[in-house]
Amino acid sequence: MKDLNEEQQERAAGLKGLGCSRKRVEDARFTQGKGNYVDDIKMPGMLHGDFVRSPYAHARVKSINTDAAMALDGVVAVLTAKDLEPLSLHWMPTLAGDKQMVLADGKVLFQGQEVAFVVARDRFIAADAVELVEVEYEELPVIVNPFEALQSDVVLREDLAGQTEGAHGPRKHHNHIFTWEVGEKDATEQVLGDAEVVAEETVYYHRTHPCPLETCGAVASMDKVNGKLTVWGTFQAPHVVRTVASLLSGIEEHNIRVVSPDIGGGFGNKVGVYPGYVCAIVASIVTGVPVKWIEDRMENLMSTAFARDYWMTGKISATKEGKITGLHCHVTADHGAFDACADPTKFPAGFMNICTGSYDIPTAYLAVDGVYTNKAPGGVSYRCSFRVTEAAYFIERMIEVLAIELNMDAAELRRINFIKKEQFPYQSALGWEYDSGDYHTAWDKALKAVDYEGLRKEQADRVEAFKRGETRKLMGVGLSFFTEIVGAGPVKNCDILGMGMFDSCEIRIHPTGSAIARLGTISQGQGHATTFAQILASEIGISADSITIEEGDTDTAPYGLGTYGSRSTPVAGAATALAGRKIRAKAQMIAAYLLEVHDNDLEWDVDRFVVKGAPERFKTMKEIAYAAYNQAIPGVEPGLEAVSYYDPPNMTYPFGAYVCVMDIDVDTGVQEIRKFYALDDCGTRINPMIIEGQVHGGLTEALAVALGQEIAYDDMGNVKTGTFMDFFLPTAWEVPNYITDHTVTPSPHHPIGAKGVGESPHVGGVPCFSNAVNDAFRAFGLRHTHMPHDHWRIWQTANRLGLHD
Ligand code: MCN
Numbered sequence: 001m002k003d004l005n006e007e008q009q010e011r012a013a014g015l016k017g018l019g020c021s022r023k024r025v026e027d028a029r030f031t032q033g034k035g036n037y038v039d040d041i042k043m044p045g046m047l048h049g050d051f052v053r054s055p056y057a058h059a060r061v062k063s064i065n066t067d068a069a070m071a072l073d074g075v076v077a078v079l080t081a082k083d084l085e086p087l088s089l090h091w092m093p094t095l096a097g098d099k100q101m102v103l104a105d106g107k108v109l110f111q112g113q114e115v116a117f118v119v120a121r122d123r124f125i126a127a128d129a130v131e132l133v134e135v136e137y138e139e140l141p142v143i144v145n146p147f148e149a150l151q152s153d154v155v156l157r158e159d160l161a162g163q164t165e166g167a168h169g170p171r172k173h174h175n176h177i178f179t180w181e182v183g184e185k186d187a188t189e190q191v192l193g194d195a196e197v198v199a200e201e202t203v204y205y206h207r208t209h210p211c212p213l214e215t216c217g218a219v220a221s222m223d224k225v226n227g228k229l230t231v232w233g234t235f236q237a238p239h240v241v242r243t244v245a246s247l248l249s250g251i252e253e254h255n256i257r258v259v260s261p262d263i264g265g266g267f268g269n270k271v272g273v274y275p276g277y278v279c280a281i282v283a284s285i286v287t288g289v290p291v292k293w294i295e296d297r298m299e300n301l302m303s304t305a306f307a308r309d310y311w312m313t314g315k316i317s318a319t320k321e322g323k324i325t326g327l328h329c330h331v332t333a334d335h336g337a338f339d340a341c342a343d344p345t346k347f348p349a350g351f352m353n354i355c356t357g358s359y360d361i362p363t364a365y366l367a368v369d370g371v372y373t374n375k376a377p378g379g380v381s382y383r384c385s386f387r388v389t390e391a392a393y394f395i396e397r398m399i400e401v402l403a404i405e406l407n408m409d410a411a412e413l414r415r416i417n418f419i420k421k422e423q424f425p426y427q428s429a430l431g432w433e434y435d436s437g438d439y440h441t442a443w444d445k446a447l448k449a450v451d452y453e454g455l456r457k458e459q460a461d462r463v464e465a466f467k468r469g470e471t472r473k474l475m476g477v478g479l480s481f482f483t484e485i486v487g488a489g490p491v492k493n494c495d496i497l498g499m500g501m502f503d504s505c506e507i508r509i510h511p512t513g514s515a516i517a518r519l520g521t522i523s524q525g526q527g528h529a530t531t532f533a534q535i536l537a538s539e540i541g542i543s544a545d546s547i548t549i550e551e552g553d554t555d556t557a558p559y560g561l562g563t564y565g566s567r568s569t570p571v572a573g574a575a576t577a578l579a580g581r582k583i584r585a586k587a588q589m590i591a592a593y594l595l596e597v598h599d600n601d602l603e604w605d606v607d608r609f610v611v612k613g614a615p616e617r618f619k620t621m622k623e624i625a626y627a628a629y630n631q632a633i634p635g636v637e638p639g640l641e642a643v644s645y646y647d648p649p650n651m652t653y654p655f656g657a658y659v660c661v662m663d664i665d666v667d668t669g670v671q672e673i674r675k676f677y678a679l680d681d682c683g684t685r686i687n688p689m690i691i692e693g694q695v696h697g698g699l700t701e702a703l704a705v706a707l708g709q710e711i712a713y714d715d716m717g718n719v720k721t722g723t724f725m726d727f728f729l730p731t732a733w734e735v736p737n738y739i740t741d742h743t744v745t746p747s748p749h750h751p752i753g754a755k756g757v758g759e760s761p762h763v764g765g766v767p768c769f770s771n772a773v774n775d776a777f778r779a780f781g782l783r784h785t786h787m788p789h790d791h792w793r794i795w796q797t798a799n800r801l802g803l804h805d
């Protein structure tokens, strides 16, 4: 607001537009128990579904006897694969070009897999009936290790036996899914061979789960009278669900209404299509009454989209002075029983090829091998921006290992390799065009804010004190600098199941000068109703408080690809700004007519059009809206509406600089986070308070993953962490006070210069926490230790290094 005079500033502030820490409008209902979640939907005669799930990770299903379950009073139906087969719905396509069993067809491939769907009068009867379904299994050898899977004679996916081509090219083995290669293999190997220094490491990013507080669920209602199917569900992409449901069921798309009501956290877990959705829909079609399916916590942790499970082997080369010359990365990606990742079609390993990070690395090569194992399917979820979390963790660990190899300070190593401000737009060796960045400024600001030199001095003193026996606590300084890639599209290279990844906004201004805007995205807690109104307020001069934002109902919202990959701001946010500009363009014509001047004689002034040079002559947006409906204006249609479908020219590349200071007790393995500083640059900031909330949330999830959260399997394929007793969910107790900070480097191609931020703190946070743990032991010869760094593992590390002797 710097070019505005005081009076204008006051008017602008009243709009609560860009840059305003406007309070979240959705919280009034959330904090008073007035949210409307899927499980709040209750319909007359509604039935309840529940799954019989496999206790085994790999077994042949010899028989299923449903007689006893059907005999139970209140049970209406028990569906098995046999019932779905005539409808061709016993298998369904996955978002990654594979197919997945809806209900066990001949065998089961992971513990918790859906075997039969019981439909009953209430949830309790359904649960009782689940116990009465008799399934005879014959156990088969279990493979939970992807390296073993590629050696094993055991064929996991018998349905694909003999198929040497998959959705993403040749398959090398019956348990192999795809190989995805990017970059120059020979050139990279040459550079590595000639290099003065090479650091090598295998970094495992363990399997985890986003675990939203609300589990997945759906209510399907087939109205046989008017032929309309309505599905309320936990969908991060409702329009995609509608199109897929239409293609699979043959019901015309206008006869399907998909609604995402309030969603209690998505975090990627609600991008995928689950058997429960399909079964609820089929059951409603079969019974003619509404059917509800809601997962319980264990089902959610055991069977819905997991995250990560990437084994990343890297080689990074540099000159003796520390200038990086090449990067080689091979990933063995454990996708579980079905390839149900949710990446854009052309990217079977997501945007893992952002693994050159924030560094100017001239030569690089990445190869990813996807592998089947006896684990739950999924793969892209948990604030990840399509595997960018894995990529950031990989490169930020490799940098630390290289610093050790070079005997150099890791902050300095980063500084001398950062892409420079003047190199943007920057073409990365693995194919991305980074839109904008100023890494050095951010890094310097961060290091100064934490007194980096002072920390290193203190750390060195601590090591000496430890060696003298004066303390049992070590100190770790975790650094991370990340570059995110968010906002998929563009349509030309990003689609899901062939659906192009644009997004949309439709605005309707009411005669009295308030408005409703509908978007193709869907908030799951990110505060869209608050922030999208702010974008619009600044564009059209109507207060955000007078603008309703609506998302998630396919009958009313314009077609869009939904919310994930932090794409809402970069894509739908851009559509919102552009639709607003269309409104303003029409408003300008109306104002010109009302003021009896030429369009070009008007200029925009916060919330009105003013005659140039005659500031006392103006029409406010409110007046213009009224005239748009109620006054006959020659050559101008009545009404004031606009729609924009936005296909972004590029993605946006937010970045950040994080520092974590940690104290570690070597005798107990307990870590204490003394300080966590997070600087984020997401370009133009719409709502600083919401950004801060996003950062706090993402960092807390990063802390969880780095310091203890894991979906662990035993050799039999049993999920060892299927409840909150053993799956670590951080509470206020474990969470430090975060210090947040920012720089602002606008995106040059986004209409308002905004980049996404939702996933950034997780992407940058995980390596930061992990680097802190590793760094604490650097002085004692540690190069790398795997996450999650829980107390027991940290204790083991100390023990291995001889610190307990
Ligand atoms: N924002 C802003 N200024 C910017 C960028 C964003 O004020 N320059 C605001 C936006 O207006 C929006 C919020 O920050 O209100 C997040 O915007 P964005 O980064 O565009 O991300 P999305 O809205 O697309 O949200 C998706 C992202 C993802 S992919 C995951 S996973 C995740 C995350 O959001 N899931 C969440 N944050 C979450 N937060 C909550 N509470 N719940 C989830 O499920």
Ligand code: CUM
Binding pocket: 236, 266, 267, 268, 269, 271, 380, 381, 382, 383, 384, 385, 386, 387, 563, 564, 565, 566, 759
């Ligand atoms: Cu990858 S988790 Mo978010 O994209 O919904």
